[in-house]
Amino acid sequence: xxxxxxxxxxxxxxxxxxxxxxxxxxxxxxxxxxxxxxxxxxxxxxxxxxxxxxxxxxxxxxxxxxxxxxxxxxxxxxxxxxxxxxxxxxxxxxxxxxxxxxxxxxxxxxxxxxxxxxxxxxxxxxxxxxxxxxxxxxxxxxxxxxxxxxxxxxxxxxxxxxxxxxxxxxxxxxxxxxxxxxxxxxxxxxxxxxxxxxxxxxxxxxxxxxxxxxxxxxxxxxxxxxxxxxxxxxxxxxxxxxxxxxxxxxxxxxxxxxxxxxxxxxxxxx
Numbered sequence: 398x399x400x401x402x403x404x405x406x407x408x409x410x411x412x413x414x415x416x417x418x419x420x421x422x423x424x425x426x427x428x429x430x431x432x433x434x435x436x437x438x439x440x441x442x443x444x445x446x447x448x449x450x451x452x453x454x455x456x457x458x459x460x461x462x463x464x465x466x467x468x469x470x471x472x473x474x475x476x477x478x479x480x481x482x483x484x485x486x487x488x489x490x491x492x493x494x495x496x497x498x499x500x501x502x503x504x505x506x507x508x509x510x511x512x513x514x515x516x517x518x519x520x521x522x523x524x525x526x527x528x529x530x531x532x533x534x535x536x537x538x539x540x541x542x543x544x545x546x547x548x549x550x551x552x553x554x555x556x557x558x559x560x561x562x563x564x565x566x567x568x569x570x571x572x573x574x575x576x577x578x579x580x581x582x583x584x585x586x587x588x589x590x591x592x593x594x595x596x597x598x599x600x601x602x603x604x605x606x607x608x609x610x611x612x613x614x615x616x617x618x619x620x621x622x623x624x625x626x627x628x629x630x631x632x633x634x635x636x637x638x639x640x641x642x643x644x645x646x647x648x649x650x651x652x653x654x655x656x657x658x659x660x661x662x663x664x665x666x667x
Contacts, residue, residue, distance in 0.1 A: 466664025577602025581609030
């Protein structure tokens with residue numbers, strides 16, 4: 398794995414004169430943020446050595462280098478999911494590569510189902526913590542000390558400083574910004590009403606099929622992380638609507654201007 402990381406990092410380093418310190422992973426329906434980037438370079442995943450290729454609608458599959466919020470950044474337009482058949486090492490491989498090219502800060506976004514009774518479709522939720530319900534941890538197996546410690550702490554998996562920064566921006570600009578715990582599940586099925594209730598009882602506010610593996614690896618690598626969920630549907634025993642992937646994408650598109658605004662403003666202040 399170390400050799401693959403080095404090979405991929407070397408390839409990417411040859412594609413651009415400047416290496417970004419911040420990377421952004423864009424979730425389902427949230428790819429429009431790249432339209433706000435002053436693009437310098439685009440690389441299709443299919444052209445990157447050792448990179449998987451996203452198979453999900455709403456994930457276009459390319460790395461975008463450019464300027465956003467006054468910073469030179471790298472955006473991952475489309476991510477890889479456990480439910481696609483990739484193992485956890487493949488799902489989190491891009492994060493390993495980002496660290497190898499010098500990325501220090503990771504922004505992650507996703508579309509999520511809400512079970513917090515205070516949430517509405519279209520809300521933006523800053524992730525303050527997560528509950529990992531994936532059947533495999535991405536750090537399982539041999540640990541390479543050059544990548545991170547054997548037993549990394551997850552006490553502050555999501556930077557409290559970044560959460561406070563997002564709150565300040567929301568207050569200044571009159572934005573409704575929620576907080577919550579993200580529950581990561583393997584998918585690809587949407588949750589049953591009973592599962593939504595279970596996730597709420599154990600402390601979850603939103604649920605999705607991504608993010609947690611990448612955040613674990615980012616923390617293992619010593620990165621600072623900011624996470625945000627766009628609430629695209631609601632679930633629970635009192636919810637009768639049946640979500641579809643198309644509706645999730647549409648709801649994400651409507652909500653993403655708020656997410657984009659928060660991220661742009663945060664980049665200006667980092």
